[in-house]
Amino acid sequence: MQNIDYNRFLQVLRETKGIHNSLNEILKYDFIYHSNKIEGSTFTTEALQLLFEKNIVQGTHTLDDVQETVNSFYTFDLVIDEVDKKLTLDMIKEWHGSLMYRTKLYDMGLAGVFKKYSNKILGSNFNTANPWEVEDKLSDLIDSYNALQNVTIDDITRFHFEFECIHPFQDGNGRIGRFIYLKQLLDNRLALKYMNGESAKEYKKALGNCSKENIKPLFDYIENQKDFINENIDMF
Known part of the structure; x- marks a missing residue:
């Protein structure tokens, strides 16, 4: 990462919330486009802009894809507002409730609620936590993370x-996991390299090739991604 003033970057990111073509908006569109595309969303960056700015749906999408995309804009704002605050269980549940607002999961009463039945991640070499294990396992994970002195990538x-x-929710785990990841990078002033929708399979x-003993496959994938800050350094 180039020699940058990270605190200045964060200041501009916060101050330009709601401003068209600003640093905040550019990051919002880019991050949401890539994160949602990983989950199968068919929105282009141009369609995202139309949806956010004019409430126009361009193209063919499922109702949940449209609603979750709209919700992603508001969830992104929640995440940025909570940069430099300690990560908590309630924070994550709030983000999930925001992301799933008025979707099928919301209608089932499961937005912001830990999963009620087991699920598995297809194509991976690990099983997800059982419903009765979720809260304890997630609490332990958050506590261990918060106890770190110098957080690294x-x-x-x-x-x-x-x-x-752990896969704590019935749906939306990937998107929430990447929102947490975004906050963690910003909290710790690290290069803003996040997952790319164009390389979703990779x-x-x-993820599927990782284990508790070896996270190198995911680490290597992340290291190969672009750094949003370096690519937009002229914005701040």
């Missing part, structure tokens, strides 16, 4: 892998 990568292993393969 290795620590954040490991957290992301273990969060996805990202999922990297």
Whole structure:
């Protein structure tokens, strides 16, 4: 990462919330486009802009894809507002409730609620936590993370892998996991390299090839991604 004033970057990121073509908006569109595309969203960056700015849906999408995309804008704002605050269980549940607002999961009463039945991640070599284990395992993971003195990208990568292993919610785990990941990078003033929707298969393969003893596949994937800050250094 180039020699940058990270605190200045965060200041501009906060101050430009709601401003068209600003640093905040550019990051919002880019991050949401890539994170949602990993989950199968068919929104382009241009369609995201139309949806956010004019409430126009361009293209063919499921109702949940449209609603979750709209919700992603508000969830992104919650995440940025909570940069430099301690990560908590309630924070994560609030983000999930925001992301799933008015979706099928919301109608089932499961938005912001830990999963009620077991699920598995297809194509991976790990099983997810049982419903009765979720809260304790997630609390332990958060406590261990918060106890770290100098958080590195290795620590954040490991957290992301273990969060996805726990898979605490019935749906939306990938998106929430990546929102947490974004906050962790910003909290610790690390290079803003996040998962790319164009390489979703490689990202999922990297996750599936990891284990508690070896997170190198995911670490290597992340290291190969672009750094948003370096690419937009002229914005601040």
